[in-house]
Amino acid sequence: MKYLSLLFCLIFSCISAQDCTLTVTGTVKDFHDGTNIQDATIYIEQINKHTTSNSNGVFTFTDLCKGEYTITVSHLNCETKTFTSSVNDDTVIEVLMEHHIEELNEVTVKGETVKNTLTSQETLITTNKIEQYSSGNIGDALKEVSGVSSINTGNAIVKPVINGLHSSRIIIMNNGVRLQDQEWGIEHAPNIDINSAGSISVIKGADALEFGGDAIGGTVIINPTKVVLKDSIYGKVLLNGQTNGRGYSTSSSVTKTYEKGWYASAQASIKRFGDFEAPDYNLTNTGLNSKSFSINSGYKTFEKGFNIFYSYIDNEIGILRASHLGNVEDFERAISSDIPLTIDDFSYDINNPKQEIKHHLAKVTFYKRLQSLGKLNVQYDFQNNRRFEFDLRRGNRDEIPAVDLKLTTHSLKANIKIDNNIKRVFNIGLVGSYQNNFASPETGVRRLIPDYDRYDFGTFIISTLRLTNKTLLNAGLRYDFNRYDAKKFYESNRWNELGYNQDFSNIILEDFGTELLTNPKFDYHNLSGSLGLFVNINENNTINVNYSLSNRAPNPAELFSDGLHHSAARIELGDLRIDQETSNRFSTTYNYKNKQFSLLLESYLNLINDFIYIEPTGSEQTIRGYFPIWGYKQTNATLFGIDFTGEYKISSNWVLSNKSSFIKGNDVSNSRALIDMPPFETETKLSFNKPEWNNLNLNLISQAVFRQNEFPDNNFEVFIPSRNEFVLVDVSTPPPGYHLMHFRSSLDFDFKNQNVFTIGLQIENIFNTSYRNYLNRLRYFADDLGRNIQLQLKLNF
């Protein structure tokens, strides 16, 4: 090598015929804040010489010949940098080093994901935990976090509830893209395959302003597995089989990475289940057929990079046959009956009623580090959500969906994270999006949600200030503008009955006689803010204090909903007069940790003005009989709660842990409880882990859910003609509390080349207990799931 370079030099100097008296002077600086870096090692390959930078970051090489030199600069905590420089004259160069502890973590620590916020109530769910729910839903995995529950329609449609709030009050981010999938509907589960998630972060409250200002409940951030930059190929195959539903799910992923920064990964999942079973009977038509895949590729270096992500999910979900109702009389019959009114033998068939949803999500992100400033991010994303709902229909119309919605969303986002001073980090951004909802008229059923265009624009600034070594202050402000431009048909009768002929006569476009075509156009201006303080009292104790203000514009259902809800036998009506709701949320978090014991105590008070909710407002006679009308209204609400998570290491192998959550939701204006508040729940887990025995893991879980004793009385009386009497329909009374036991275990087998094979056995509801969950919309019709034994095989390669 030495000879070669000597030869090179010789030839070069011969050609150029120059003296070797040139000087190269350089300065080594921090990329972020431009400060000089002392004690960096600088090495020139061609002359095999080392030097170090002085206190001003300056280094010098003398007596150089004209030519090309390969210079390598290295420093502790920095990524080593190699570059070539052509020296024709005395040369001055500047070397920018990536000297950043936080970012280093992101690059080098495999599997570890940095939290999105530093001061709020954020909990991270890691890959290991997520894999336990591989055959389930994202909503099931989120319940790992104390204070997070779910609102279900059966067991396949699981929507997360964060501190009592759900649907439009929760933002779900999938790899940086805000999920837009008709999330206003309680029967509309998030369209994400849980297997595509590498980590999930749950932020309670509206503190993650970067993603939106209307997350009154919270934000769920789902990210794919972090890419590690080294020349490697790795992947995973997961296979689950389970007794309940007599089905399987499988997921595989493969990732190829290059040290230079390129990476590509692909992931695909299939889930197929037949009818699920309650302890005493078959839950007819609850099968599931789900297919999904995602591709994640790009280029990533410290200074710049891009990411292209595409995901597709296709879900076919059977809805419990017994939940399909013709009228309130049917509903009353269903509620009075102890068992579902339709129980057929087990089948893999998915018949009507069912949902078929296809969701495409594509995004491109580009980032560049600007020297001595920060990181600039630009992102464009696109989503297409197609939702079909099939009902039991007459006259060979079973193949025609009763609901056919196409939701298309484009959004563009740019933000810059100014981190040149680690003590004062700012994140400033702009986001704009356009959304179109198209409700197909081919259904032969009046549109539940009209055609609309929605325009959103938002801008935010978030600052994180390191006040002292132990205190961190986070402050953010966001402004959002939302515009709806809808084209909606109203039945003339309904229009007059709602008093719209008085208030909205100016929005009528065309009068079709019995129907009016109208053009509701609404603008909303929303201001949101958050203020958070994190204090690291000592190595054992930390405290967070947070305040957030958030405003949420009404969703399409709250404004426009107009139609019969089949599984509730009720007519649901939106109200054009509904305005945005405003939440003021105060929270504190106390965290104690020592070697044996850890405790996390999160409390919150959420004061929501003009809280939007739905309740019975009257009844209407049709040829099908009487139907209750449920209308959207606004009230002032207060939610207060405490979430507890604790862990005690009994010995090196045994751990006892508990998580409990308590919430109280009040409708202050009407002095009564809020509907659908999760009851008190406590879960205790005894774990045994022995790394020497193939990493044997045994967990016994006791889950106790109490009865919700506080609920609004929405019961109504209905006249049943065939019985010639009035009957009280009890839709309010929550089911009794219940206690379930679960078991989870796993064993790891290591192979050569870092391949790990894991075998896992899970038993849910060990004692096959019959129970009904207050937050399951099908509780009126059937018991929840019985015992389920699941075997999971996993190969990491």
Place this chain on the structure above:
Amino acid sequence: MKTIKFLSILILSMITFSSCSNDDDSPTPVNEEEVITTLIARLTPQGGGTQITMTFRDLNGTITSDVSGNLTANTTYNGTLDLLNETESPAESITEEIEEEDDEHQFFFSSNIGTFAYADSDGDGNPVGLAFTVATGSATTGSVTITLRHEPAKDAAGVSEGDITNAGGETDISVTFNNVVVQ
């Protein structure tokens, strides 16, 4: 260089994606296909006499119910049911749809003015109720309730005799005629 490549991908994808979004102008009204607006029961006295027509109409949110006259005591009537969708012009007969899917449908009668009995059957020999008889007793005033169930359990106990208790299924029609006079 990468930036340019990236930006061109970005612009290209934006063009592609925005070109698939549909920019329809005004939506068209939905032609409600499955609606039953009208139920007509026609009662003809066996042996001749005036036909009585009972009509229940639910048209664009307005309910009307009408009985054309009084029934005669101690008389047996042959009855037929007719279902219409009158949002269409001319009105569409739903009766034909029921006839085609007669194994999936059954009418139930509940009344204190007389005794109802089925006078038709589906392919399996179970009653449907599009044709029926009603035998009045002594003079009275009462009501007639007619219920149509979709996918009832026709084999369940009592269902083929017209007892709705075990019928199950979903209710497609549930109408009551009050103040029906038998004289």
